[in-house]
Amino acid sequence: MMKERQLLVRNFEAGSYLESFLVAAVASVLVIRLFLRLTGYPQIGGGGLHIAHMLWGGVLMLASIIVLLSFLSREARQIAAVAGGVGFGTFIDEVGKFVTSDHDYFFQPAVSMIYVTFILIFLAIRAIHRNRTYTPAEYLANALQEVQQAVLHDLDAEERKRALLFLRRSDAAHPLASALRGALVILDAVRPPTRAGLFAFLKQQVRSFYHHVAGLRWFPFLVIGFFVAQLVVKLVYVFIIIFLIGLGWEQTLSVRVIGSVAERMLHLSFVAWAEIASSLLSGACVLCGVVLMRRSRLSALKWFERSILVSIFLTQVFAFYQEQFSALLGLFLNVAVLLALRFMIERERTAVIESVATDPV
Structure with missing residues (x-):
């Protein structure tokens, strides 16, 4: 009896790539708007021609598709x-021109349209990978993808362990599963001694340093302290931008400042309320991470990552319309923290794999 063919096979690493896409898209929108503001909104072209930057976005999206279809x-x-994220952000930044009859780039609801688009993309990504019950075929396909690294680069120990774990969870009766196990045995036996390049050497040094630091007793407290401090700074920043600067220094220094703050809360704009709400949501994610740190470091780091993603996708977008320069600085800091968190999550996930799966071959 012929097996039913699975049309769409999920990539276990897709979440990381799709988050990179979204972060690049949000960053490009903010950087473009800041650049245009600082330079007085210059126009590229002349003689009645204007080359809209959405066209460059299309070029970058095309380039990303070509790279995906051409390389492995x-x-x-x-x-x-x-590249696709930067292209999409550059493209959607000009949505205001295409929903108004007078091609108004500054059309105020365009900000909400961009925001809703990013949220819908994020929800679609989560929906695709929400079902954690992967099929044996998906495990086998992802194991094959890990073994592919042996052809393109040296198959390191972590990639080999991931491949073995995926093979255990695939259909053991599938002829390709046994062939891949045999290939891993051969690769391990005949792997020639190679001199690590500079990048591989630095990567190994960073991994070793993280494993050393992560084993120290004070490391969880350091991580918790960092994210709690970041949350406090974020909430203070939002309060200063929305309330103190919004009120002006005369009312801020007045003895009636509490009454002035309460009155301003009654007249806050949608952007201000959204910035406050997203900051509180980010804080809730940090709180979940703090609670879970003792039980599962991996789960705690994932909640901290969600906190940073909320800041990038929501808080920074709204903060940009309150104070451009500080919002852009906050974006870059959040992206740096996100990259560090991804590295830490990958290290912890590898540690979990090593503890769950011993080497059977």
Whole structure:
């Protein structure tokens, strides 16, 4: 009896690529708007011609598709994710011109349209990977993808362990599963001694340093302290931008400042309320991470990552319309923290894999 063919097979690493796409898209919108504001909204072209920057976005999205269709490595997928994200952000930044009869780039609801678009993309990504029950075929396909690294680069120990774990959860009766196990045995036996390049050496040094630091007793407290401090700074920043600067220094220094703050709360704009709400949501994610740190470091780090993603996708977008420069600085800091968190999550996930799966071959 012929097996039913699975049309769409999920990539276990897709979440990382899609988050890179979204972060690049949000960052490009904010950077473009800041650049245009600082330079007085210049126009590229002349003689009645104007080259809209959405066209450059289309070029970048096309380039990302070409990279995806032409190359097979993880690096190619990461490059395509970032290039596609920058292209999409550059494209959607000009949505105001195409929903108004007078091509108004400054059409105020355009901000909400961009925001809703990013949220819908994020929800669609989560919906695709929400079902954690992967099929045996998906495990086998992802194991094959791990073994592919042996052809493109050296198959390191972590990739080998992931491949073995995926093979255990695939259909053991499938002829390709046994062939891949045999290939892993051969690769391990005949792997020639190679001199690590500079990048591989630095990566190994960073991994070793993290494993050393992560084993120290004070490391969880350091992580918790960092994110709690970041949350406090974020809430103070939002309060200063919305209330103190919004009120003006005369009312801020007045003895009636509490009454002035309460009155201002009654007249806050949608953007201000959204910034406050997203900051509180980010804080709730941090609180979940703090509670889970003792039980599961991996789960705690994932909640901290969600906190940073909320800040990037929501808080920074709204903060940009309150104070551009500080919002852009906050964006870059959040992206840096996100990259560090991804590294830490990958290290912890690898540790979980090593504890769950011993090497059977």
